[in-house]
Amino acid sequence: MKSDQDSGLNLVVKNLGVSYIRKNSNTSVIENLSFDVNPGEVVAICGLSGIGKSTLVRTIAGLVRPSQGEVLIDSQVINGPIESLGFVTQDYSRSLFPWLTVEKNIALPFKGKDISASERKSRVQAAIEEVGLTESARLFPWQLSGGMQQRVAIARALVMKPKFLILDEPFASVDVYVRLDLEDLVSNLVHSHGTTTLLVTHDVDEAIYMADRVLVLSGSPAQLSLDLSVNLKRPRVQMQTRSDATFLTLRDQLHASIRS
């Protein structure tokens, strides 16, 4: 499945600590967190709401400064978003620009980059096709359904051919059928490009279905309470994979770990 030319980047999180200042006092959200992700790996991050999942991936993306430790992508210390990063944020719909059409929203990351006009055009076209929005390319984001907006955000993150992709609850507000479709869509895309992927989700089934590994955050400040490999063969098929005995065992393990 994986192509060698554009394989993903590796990630090292080392003794990471993140705290927010609230009313002049420091609240530590993450403390002493360490883990590695190999190139091309798809890693899901699970945990209860408010535990610090978004904080963790935003720190990895370079949007939040760590208070301790460091994040390295491809052996580079992160202190701001890097070029080869794609990020679909949790509030994806509010990060789409209402004054631009779908097409122009997706083309936006090219601004200021040294890529020829024809190359841009064909890549935007390809990204729009990949997420199935050809019909809606000229519409504005506010003319689309929630699920379609999500596709736009995904296409916008993929158009730069990121070698490292972060998805923060990317399927949170769509119905279950659209959700399953989008899961397969994203899985296929990241596997065909060998993109290293972090997927934040509170849906344990989704985490197992999509990931090679699932990390569970728990406690306050958040700690890694489980690092579970998912040994389910690929390609995975929604209903079939989800009823696999291994799937069910992993699911019980994860549920137990998240609640503890």
Add this chain to the structure above:
Amino acid sequence: MKRALTLIVKFTWFPILFVSLWEVTTRIAANPFFPAPSKIVAATGDVYTKEWLSQSLVTSLFTLFAGYLIGSIAGLILGAILGSYQMLREIFTPITNFIRSIPSAAKVPVIIALFGIGLSSRVTTVAVAVLFPVLLTTLRAVANTDPNMLDYSKLARFGYFRSLFQVRIPAATGEILAGLQASIQIAVLVMVISEMIGSGKGLGAFVIRAQSTYMITDMWVGILTLGIIGLLLTEGFRLLERKVAPWYFTSKGLQ
């Protein structure tokens, strides 16, 4: 056809009623300071053909447009800079707040002291009055860009200018337009005040002069002309802003 008729009736019944009542009341009251609207309209042609069409109307419109353009462009530029630069904002906020708090009419003497009582002084008065509300709404809108959009701008590795022109300013368009629209009324008001104080030129001066010489019908023609200017500018702006940012009005479901 029938629908067009209903529409016309819907929008005109009240103005017609209003003007009729005005006509009847002024005729019954027969107060020399309140001529009937029919008399004002009848006198309009006369007043307009006297010298004041060229003098008052043109002077006033020039003051208004020049002052509004200078003030709003300066307000937009300063607002965008202060809105996107937190450090500058912190330095300048107290002083802008203070100057803004001085009523426009009270600034006139200072401006007259600086620029005399000529046209440049009146243009400056309008410009200063428009500057602050435009600066403030622009500043606020540009400073309060949705954090999700700013995150995106960082992820796309936009620098200061790209982030300002591609993200902050377009995101602020709606509020900026509202500020520009509100400033039209302010500009008309301050133009009239500046003309009434000392200058002897423009519609404001015309109204005052007509009043003090008991040319009451002339005075009313002047007042109604001012109303019509304000109305045309505001409506013109409404049409213009829908051309500039159509997405804003449709996306918010505004009319």
